[in-house]
Amino acid sequence: MATSVWSRISAALPPDKEHFPLQFSEKVPGSVVEMMRRCRSQVYGDAPAGRRLLDAQIVLDFSWEKLNTGTWRHVDKEWRQVYSYGCLFKVCALCRGEPSEEDLLEALRTCDMGLLMGATIMDDRLxxxxxxxxxxxxxDVRNEDRGEAKRMKFALPEFPQISERLTIPRLKCPSLESFKKNYLLPRKAVILEETIDHWPALNQHPWSLEYLRSVAGCRTVPVEVGSRYTDEEWSQTLMTLDEFIDRYILKRSDTSVCGYLAQHQLFEQIPELKDDIRLPDYCCLGDGDEEDVTVNAWFGPAGTVSPLHQDPQHNFLAQVVGCKYIRLYSPEDSDKLYPNPSPLLHNTSQVEVENPDTERFPEFAKAPYLECLLRPGDVLFIPIQHWHYVRSLEQSFSVSFWWS
Structure with a gap:
């Protein structure tokens, strides 16, 4: 197996170092470029394994420091590319010779770190x-604990009673013209039915836990820990999708602690999942191109909450697995929703929607709202800047499309 791994990896690389591009501007010091050239030579040479791994780690450590200096948006793309090259060199170092299963897992994790933190290099070679x-x-199909987890009995969720007077209207496959005239331009929320029934995620490849494990279980992904991002104990960490499912979906010994996979890179990182969804046709009514639509994944257990907040773009929230309770407020009533005074949370309300402190926030009860239960196959149109509160009633996987 070891020989075939390296032969396949080396076949995926340029045939020799002369065809292996390493071009950077003066933003990247010559000493760093020289270290990368040394790593490149080692890919095609016979340097000791320890030396190859050490030199690759030097590139990674130096670029990692650059990636974590200042704000992310100010990180130069070239430093992200340096990090990706470091990941590639480390993978090559790990997979030469006779890599153990631990080496292969570390190599896969290294690729994921490059895809998450780096920038595309060499036609997306990672x-x-x-x-x-x-x-x-x-x-590890012998995992007995996982088998027990599959047989666990989950309590039926308590679904809130939705008032017919307050419910968000539903519509089956409106034409583009009808949607634009009646909902997009007047900025009215609506639930679109039967518009994503053709998604493989809902038919050919239903997104069960088993399916997610099969296509991405060993992949490293960012996970948010905490029931909501406004909690003091909220944090972020990295783990494999298998670990996330086992720890936060199936075996929640402490139901007050939630893990939530919420990220916009998941579908780029794992193309198998991207192939299971489609861009809603109504996004073509926006001002930008298809590339301007931001696609986000939201995967977590029952009880996970997105506090009342607003976004600067329109949103199609497509429900694939499970059910969510959602409440919407108009931006015209923002003064009754008590936005957080913090610059970082100015788009988030201070009010706990389903348990409001009426003494601190007396006007909140006067704010009108609409609500719904979003079920698999439903797509909720959330107009730009409309405040929305979301609570997962079951294990849930949603996909959102932000567009302008």
């Missing part, structure tokens, strides 16, 4: 290496 490594990483 994604090519991921496909090679995924086929080699063995699944």
């Amino acid at each position: 994604q090519v290496l991921v496909h090679i490594l995924q086929k080699e990483v063995r699944k």
